[in-house]
Structures are given as structure tokens and as C-alpha cells.
Amino acid sequence: MDLLFDSIRSAFLLLLSGDPQLFEIIAVSLKVSFSSTLIASVIGIPCAFVLAYSTFPGKRLLLTSLNTLLALPTVVIGLFVYSFISRRGLFGPLELLYTQKAIVIGQVILIIPVIMTLTIAAVSRIDDRFRLTALTLGANRYQMAGVILEEARFGIFAAVIAAFGRVIAEVGISMMLGGNAKGFTRTMTTAMALEYDKGEFVLAVALGLTLMTFAFIINMLFHFFQGRTGQDAV
Amino acid sequence: MLYELESVKKIFASRTVLDLDRLELEQGKIYTLIGPNGAGKTTLLKILAFLDRPSSGRMIFRGQPVKMSEQHLQSLRRQVVLLDQNPILFSGTVRKNVEFGLRIRKMERRKREQRTKEMLALVGMEEFIDFDSRGLSGGEVKRVALARALALSPEVLLCDEPTANVDAENQEIILDTLERINRQKGRSIIFSTHYLSQGQRLAHHTLLLQNGVVSSVDNPHIS
Numbered sequence: 001m002d003l004l005f006d007s008i009r010s011a012f013l014l015l016l017s018g019d020p021q022l023f024e025i026i027a028v029s030l031k032v033s034f035s036s037t038l039i040a041s042v043i044g045i046p047c048a049f050v051l052a053y054s055t056f057p058g059k060r061l062l063l064t065s066l067n068t069l070l071a072l073p074t075v076v077i078g079l080f081v082y083s084f085i086s087r088r089g090l091f092g093p094l095e096l097l098y099t100q101k102a103i104v105i106g107q108v109i110l111i112i113p114v115i116m117t118l119t120i121a122a123v124s125r126i127d128d129r130f131r132l133t134a135l136t137l138g139a140n141r142y143q144m145a146g147v148i149l150e151e152a153r154f155g156i157f158a159a160v161i162a163a164f165g166r167v168i169a170e171v172g173i174s175m176m177l178g179g180n181a182k183g184f185t186r187t188m189t190t191a192m193a194l195e196y197d198k199g200e201f202v203l204a205v206a207l208g209l210t211l212m213t214f215a216f217i218i219n220m221l222f223h224f225f226q227g228r229t230g231q232d233a234v
Numbered sequence: 235m236l237y238e239l240e241s242v243k244k245i246f247a248s249r250t251v252l253d254l255d256r257l258e259l260e261q262g263k264i265y266t267l268i269g270p271n272g273a274g275k276t277t278l279l280k281i282l283a284f285l286d287r288p289s290s291g292r293m294i295f296r297g298q299p300v301k302m303s304e305q306h307l308q309s310l311r312r313q314v315v316l317l318d319q320n321p322i323l324f325s326g327t328v329r330k331n332v333e334f335g336l337r338i339r340k341m342e343r344r345k346r347e348q349r350t351k352e353m354l355a356l357v358g359m360e361e362f363i364d365f366d367s368r369g370l371s372g373g374e375v376k377r378v379a380l381a382r383a384l385a386l387s388p389e390v391l392l393c394d395e396p397t398a399n400v401d402a403e404n405q406e407i408i409l410d411t412l413e414r415i416n417r418q419k420g421r422s423i424i425f426s427t428h429y430l431s432q433g434q435r436l437a438h439h440t441l442l443l444q445n446g447v448v449s450s451v452d453n454p455h456i457s
Contacts (some may be wrong), residue, residue, distance in 0.1 A: 129322040132285055136316045137335035138386065140308055150323060 029187040032100050033168040036107035041160050044115035052123045055180035067112035074172030081106045098179035106173035111163035122155020236422050242291030244277050252277050252446040259450045264416050266433030267426040269443035275426040283316035319394040321379030323367035328378050331393040335386045353381040373404030393425035
């Protein structure tokens with residue numbers, strides 16, 4: 001236990017000292033995670049909406065496949081993307097491997113199913129009278145979609161936050177596609193794994209604390225916003 | 235003629251819920267639709283509101299055949315509004331709700347505000363304009379929903395049991411509003427109800443719907 005408490009104390013001191021190496025790692029992590037969450041949201045939310053409100057043969061199979069993808073291990077995605085962006089891969093000439101872009105690509109694939117399934121669940125919970133009311137008041141299908149998305153906004157925010165939590169905490173994709181290059185593709189989780197391998201717990205614990213703090217702040221902001229608008233918890 | 239329906243059928247899961255040989259509804263009149271639960275009243279109102287398509291048959295609205303394409307139905311929906319049995323208000327203020335249809339019709343802001351105030355005053359809800367819609371009672375929700383519908387000056391107002399689950403005071407306000415907009419503005423109104431007395435008080439014609447089949451009963455109380 002002494003090791004843990006010593007590490008926590010030292011980690012706090014490291015954070016308070018404003019260690020540039022630590023903040024560089026945090027900055028890379030946040031940049032990559034925000035980028036992948038933004039891209040996945042832009043793709044995933046409209047697709048989820050279309051899927052929720054359309055009927056076609058094989059829809060149930062598609063939804064089951066999406067749910068299955070929630071359990072996809074990060075190393076499988078890492079391998080899959082690697083096969084495309086490695087030197088011999090289809091996109092090899094683009095020289096994406098071991099760049100932040102590569103991590104973003106992998107993470108987008110990881111969280112699109114998360115955003116889509118949670119958005120579908122949020123949209124499906126919205127009373128059908130909202131759709132009919134919007135239509136009878138003269139809304140076209142896009143305006144009607146706007147109404148549904150507004151009513152489902154807290155569920156959709158929850159989906160985006162869950163996705164952000166997933167990417168900021170993942171290690172497999174960042175390690176395999178980013179390569180853990182110092183100052184370039186080293187994220188909080190890959191740095192923690194490296195420090196653990198070296199037996200250096202202080203930086204690892206400091207990063208772990210930072211990671212948890214970010215998760216806490218984001219959830220607090222979400223609940224604060226939810227409380228201000230008087231919505232029930234999602 | 236406002237509506238002409240010929241051989242209109244609606245089938246849900248191989249069950250015929252509506253089977254109309256011929257139905258004609260005149261412009262500027264109030265019709266009441268009575269019948270037991272499951273008679274097809276809501277289905278008929280949804281079809282008349284262009285929110286649902288008949289399984290078969292032909293519809294003519296104000297002399298024009300109704301095409302069942304989404305684009306055509308949307309243009310027709312701009313002339314007809316259906317007030318649901320349990321209306322739902324969008325999250326936000328009462329003002330935002332009443333302005334919704336006006337906003338999507340791109341009405342200028344000043345006119346929109348004026349219309350919103352007028353309509354809320356018509357249903358006796360003007361002091362609630364900046365209230366959160368989720369804090370309203372069932373009767374107040376119905377009145378705001380009625381104001382939201384009337385703000386659009388629809389040619390036809392369809393109401394599915396407009397006085398169900400509301401107290402006597404709210405019932406009186408709703409019925410009085412329907413009567414006034416028909417008398418003063420000539421709006422056509424079709425409403426379903428379980429109360430024969432409401433039909434006798436307001437409607438020019440009463441339509442009896444049983445097992446999806448309509449029979450017309452003239453109302454002797456209104457000429």
C-alpha cells in the first residue's frame with residue numbers, strides 16, 4: 001500500500017510542478033480523443049437517426065451486428081487498420097502509420113458503434129407523438145428530424161460522452177497504430193503502459209489521476225447542463 | 235367539397251379497421267365523429283390529416299386528387315392540423331411551442347410574436363407564454379396545443395377527443411374556442427368524442443363510426 005500512496009503523493013507533486021512532459025502527453029491524448037469523438041459523432045449520429053427511422057430488409061441483422069461491434073477488442077481494430085495503412089497496405093503510400101491520424105482512424109472505427117447504438121436507443125425512446133406533431137404542424141422530414149434530435153439531446157450527449165470515455169481510456173489502438181512516439185503519438189494510456197513496464201509508477205499514477213479527473217469533469221459538466229435544463233437523468 | 239373519400243380502406247395486420255364506401259365532408263362545417271373505442275375514429279382522423287395513408291381507395295381534398303407521395307402530402311399538411319387526443323408539447327417554453335409552425339413557415343418575427351400572443355389569449359393562456367411547457371397541467375397542455383394548431387390558420391382543424399381527460403372548466407374553454415373559430419373564421423372542424431351532447435351542441439353533422447364503417451346522422455339542433 002505504501003507504494004500506491006507514495007506514488008499518489010508524488011503524482012500530485014508532478015502535476016502541481018507543471019511538468020512539460022506530462023502536459024505534452026495530456027495534450028496529445030485530448031487532441032486525438034476529441035478529434036475521433038467529433039468525427040465519429042458527425043458520422044454516427046445522422047446514420048443512427050436514419051437507421052432508427054427507416055425500415056428495410058436486414059435491419060435487425062444490421063442492429064445485431066452493430067451491437068456485436070461494441071465488444072470488438074481494440075487490438076483487432078488495430079490489426080485491421082494496420083493492414084490497410086502499413087507500407088504494403090492499400091493506403092500505405094499515404095504514410096499514416098505511427099501518426100496521430102492513424103490513431104484517430106482506429107478510434108473512430110472503435111466508437112462509431114458506441115455512438116450509433118446509444119443514439120438509436122435514445123431516439124427510439126422518444127414518443128412517436130413528437131414526430132406526428134411536427135408533421136401535422138407542417139414540418140418537412142428534416143425539420144421533423146430536428147425536433148426528434150432536440151428531444152433526444154440528452155441521450156445523444158450521453159452517447160458522445162460514453163464514446164469519449166472509451167477512446168481516452170483505450171490503449172490497444174494508440175499503441176499499435178500510434179507507436180507510442182514521445183511527444184508525437186504518446187497518449188496517457190500508452191505512456192502509463194510504458195512507465196509500468198519500466199517500473200516507474202509516479203508518472204503512470206499521475207496520468208491515471210489526470211485521466212480520471214477529465215472523466216469526472218466531463219460527467220459533471222453533462223449533469224450540470226442537464227440540471228439547468230431540468231431534464232431527468234438519462 | 236372539402237373531402238371526398240371513395241372506397242377508402244385501412245388494413246392493419248390483415249384486419250380492416252376502416253372501410254368507407256363513400257364519405258363527403260363540406261367546407262366550413264363542424265362534424266363530430268362518434269363511435270366506440272376501436273371503431274376507427276383515430277385512424278380516419280390521421281388519414282384526413284394526411285399523417286397516414288389508406289391501404290386502398292381514392293381521396294380528393296378541395297377538388298384535387300390526393301397523391302400519396304411524401305412531397306404532396308407535406309404540402310397538404312400545411313392546410314390541415316390534427317390535435318392529438320393526448321397532445322404533446324415540445325420541450326421549452328409555451329411561446330416556442332406556439333411559434334413552431336410559424337417559424338417553419340418563415341413568418342417574420344414581429345408577426346409571429348403577435349400571432350402567438352393572440353392565439354394564447356384566445357385559449358386563455360396568455361399569462362403562460364414564458365412558462366416551461368413541462369410544468370403545465372393536462373388541460374393547459376390541451377389549450378396550448380389548440381393555440382399552436384390555430385396559430386397556423388388551418389383550413390381544417392381535426393381534433394381527436396379534444397375534451398377527454400380535462401376538467402369541466404377546460405372543456406368549456408376548448409369547446410367555446412372551436413365554436414368561435416368556426417363561426418367567426420369559417421374553419422372546418424372535425425372532432426371525435428364520446429359525448430353525444432358535445433356533438434349536439436357544436437356539430438352541423440354527426441358521423442357514426444362502427445367497425446370502420448361510417449353512417450351520417452344529421453344533427454337536428456343546428457341548421
